[in-house]
Amino acid sequence: MADDTPRGAILQRDRKTYAIVPRTPVGLVSPAVLEAISSVIRKYNIPITKITSGQRLALVGLQRDEVDQVWHDLKMEVGQAMELCVHYVQACPGTEVCKFGVRDSLGLGLELEKLYVGMDLPAKIKIGVSGCPFCCAESYVRDIGLIGKKKGWILTFGGNSGGRPRIGDVIAKDIGDVEAVSLVQRCLEYYRNNVDKKLRTARFVEKTGIEVIRKAVLK
Numbered sequence: 001m002a003d004d005t006p007r008g009a010i011l012q013r014d015r016k017t018y019a020i021v022p023r024t025p026v027g028l029v030s031p032a033v034l035e036a037i038s039s040v041i042r043k044y045n046i047p048i049t050k051i052t053s054g055q056r057l058a059l060v061g062l063q064r065d066e067v068d069q070v071w072h073d074l075k076m077e078v079g080q081a082m083e084l085c086v087h088y089v090q091a092c093p094g095t096e097v098c099k100f101g102v103r104d105s106l107g108l109g110l111e112l113e114k115l116y117v118g119m120d121l122p123a124k125i126k127i128g129v130s131g132c133p134f135c136c137a138e139s140y141v142r143d144i145g146l147i148g149k150k151k152g153w154i155l156t157f158g159g160n161s162g163g164r165p166r167i168g169d170v171i172a173k174d175i176g177d178v179e180a181v182s183l184v185q186r187c188l189e190y191y192r193n194n195v196d197k198k199l200r201t202a203r204f205v206e207k208t209g210i211e212v213i214r215k216a217v218l219k
Contacts, residue, residue, distance in 0.1 A: 006067035008078035012060065018067055019060040023079035025117075026091040026109040026129075027055025033076065040073050053161075054079075054088040054126065080118060084198070086125045086188070089113040090138065094131025094148065103148030105131035108177055112184060119188060122197045127184070128159075140167050143201040144184055149173075153180045157187050157213065158205030166202040169210040171217060186217040 005011065009018040024033065037057060041049055048060035056079050062070060071078070080087045089112045092098065094105030109129040116127070128135075128142035132149075139145030141161035145168050147154040152174035159168030172183060190213065195204045205213065 006064060008071060009062070009064075009067045010081055016064075017060075018062045018064060019058050020062065020067060020070065021052065021056050021058050021079040021081045022074055022076040023088075023117075024056050024076075025113040026089055026106055028106070028110075029057075036074050036076065040070050043073065044070060046070075053090075055090050056088065080124075083118075084123055085121055086116045086119045086127065088117060089127045089129060090142065091129040092131050092136040094129075098131060100134060101131035101148070102150050103131050103153065104177075105129045105137065105146075105148060108146065108153075108180060109137075111177075111181060115181065116184065116188060121188065121192050122195045123200045125188070125191075125201065141165060142168065144168075144187055146180055146184075152176055155180060155183055155187075158201045158210065160200060160202035162200075164202065166205075169205060169214075171210075171214050183217065187213075190217050 008020050011018055044066050046059050046061055050058045050060060052058050089109045091105045091109030094103060095101040096106050112127055125143045127144045128137040128139035129146045130137040130139045130148060133147060135147055139147050140156055141159040143159060145156040145159055154173050155171045156168030157171050158166060160166045191201060191204060
């Protein structure tokens with residue numbers, strides 16, 4: 001992005017207006033957050049508000065001189081959308097409310113969000129946490145995925161839902177919350193230390209081989 005791009009802003013197709021993506025960890029929003037977003041939409045006459053695939057709200061069509069004012073009014077953190085880092089953690093309701101949930105996907109998702117979102121990496125990373133094998137958080141097509149089963153989490157690596165989709169490979173099965181958090185960190189660090197710049201995890205796995213990666217992160 002250009003040096004003069006406003007903080008947390010994405011230049012749009014018309015080359016005049018911008019979008020911002022406030023951070024909403026694992027897609028949870030409070031009444032205060034909803035009220036703040038509603039308020040700025042009305043105040044600045046923002047023409048488009050879009051729910052993204054990452055369980056966030058994109059506010060689209062801001063003028064350049066409005067961006068900083070909108071962030072000031074929102075009092076929310078910037079959600080990474082273009083940076084080379086962990087962008088977000090997507091999570092389903094899990095055992096919090098869903099009758100099919102077998103593991104606490106919201107709790108684990110929030111922990112991963114707190115620890116790793118914004119972590120500098122060679123390319124963007126997306127994480128999905130699903131509280132049961134139905135995989136409603138699309139974990140198998142995220143760079144790092146966690147799928148809950150009664151005996152523990154399945155952790156996958158190298159998924160992608162883009163133009164060259166790829167199902168992530170299983171790194172470990174039947175792991176607990178603490179081990180899952182630790183293994184996510186080891187996967188991120190191994191990827192960061194061994195990949196060419198801007199190569200996403202799906203292509204990294206194809207180039208390196210999942211057995212090499214699995215052996216390295218499970219040591």
